[in-house]
């Protein structure tokens with residue numbers, strides 16, 4: 001059982017909350033969280049989590065177990081760990097992986113600087129893996145670094161979009177009822193086939209629900225259930241709530257969960273998960289300019305066109321010169337998209353300054369940061385060839401900063417004297433920038449695009 005790297009520093013912010021909630025929902029969630037935090041704070045509940053991650057992902061149909069499949073070049077399991085790490089009152093996170101994947105898991109913990117993680121060896125079935133995780137938490141383990149919690153959360157490692165409020169709800173419910181689990185409406189009707197492969201009967205969909213994760217239990221309840229569990233249940237069971245009912249007569253409280261709780265099972269689920277992550281880290285763009293009047297004017301024009309191109313996206317602008325203060329705050333506020341505006345110049349000094357600031361921050365550890373180095377050039381005044389040589393340096397810079405998960409590309413925008421033609425160039429440029437930010441295609445890193 002290994003803990004995460006001791007003392008590894010971690011960015012103060014753990015990346016955006018990839019929650020499905022927005023606006024009013026978020027306010028409700030925040031007020032629930034503060035109320036529950038007050039409650040948890042008053043009687044500090046010892047809460048730990050067990051993340052079964054020892055499967056082979058057969059239904060995903062790829063050689064890599066799905067929990068290690070990449071989303072934006074980061075393993076799926078790292079997103080789930082990040083989601084749980086954001087919850088300050090979960091004191092230990094036990095990840096259950098196969099022996100052969102132990103080193104892979106350790107490298108993920110190291111690279112993404114996950115904390116509060118202990119690793120335990122998986123079993124041949126999900127229930128056996130979960131049982132191994134619980135054993136690691138029980139006090140009756142030799143040289144155990146973990147202490148037995150009052151409440152244990154069980155959450156599949158392949159359900160990355162779990163929010164604090166559903167965790168609070170199931171933990172609070174488990175404290176009262178002994179067990180609790182998230183549920184969702186059924187999408188398809190459940191039917192029961194007869195022996196000859198025909199319909200025997202169907203269940204009334206409105207009266208049934210899909211059992212999801214997270215689930216939470218009084219530790220003693222679920223640990224006792226697993227200890228009493230038959231080999232058949234350990235081998236073929238899929239429902240922890242049922243074990244609590246069958247072996248400990250504990251009826252779990254069912255808690256409505258959000259649509260994002262779904263389990264990544266098939267390849268399409270991985271594409272869906274990546275789309276959600278891309279959408280969530282494309283919510284803000286920062287246009288960086290210097291204080292020269294010409295730059296500020298064009299940056300403002302570009303900012304306005306970007307706002308119309310990227311609706312629902314917050315577009316801010318910042319001068320690079322006093323970067324020590326305002327830009328750092330924008331970085332801390334989790335902006336992952338930067339447009340560095342250069343007017344009538346193809347040198348890359350401003351862009352390089354921005355890249356250095358980004359490299360010094362932890363911002364790109366968890367998510368790729370997109371930087372577009374924009375160069376407005378009046379092709380009539382300055383033949384592109386004279387400037388292209390400078391701009392081609394972008395390829396080298398991009399290769400270097402890609403190692404720090406900063407995805408740099410260049411964009412040449414025509415800067416004609418004619419106002420109407422300038423507007424058209426700006427619109428073209430904004431369309432390209434919007435696509436670079438939303439699609440986050442690593443294949444375009446180091447490219448010089450022309451609007």
Ligand SMILES: Nc1ccn([C@@H]2O[C@H](COP(=O)(O)OP(=O)(O)OP(=O)(O)O)[C@@H](O)[C@H]2O)c(=O)n1
Pocket residue numbers: 051052053054055056057058059060066067096122123124125126127129130156157158263264265
């Ligand atoms: N022996 C096992 C089997 C599964 N799991 C974990 O339980 C979770 C949910 O199980 P499932 O979606 O079935 O994952 P797999 O078993 O990997 O998928 P498949 O059935 O397609 O092989 C996953 O995080 C999986 O890694 C586990 O810890 N140990």
Ligand SMILES: O=P(O)(O)OC[C@@H](O)[C@@H](O)[C@@H](O)CO
Pocket residue numbers: 126156211212213238239240241263
């Ligand atoms: O059965 P699988 O191993 O695919 O996945 C486990 C799921 O069944 C489980 O996570 C929820 O149904 C809640 O128990």
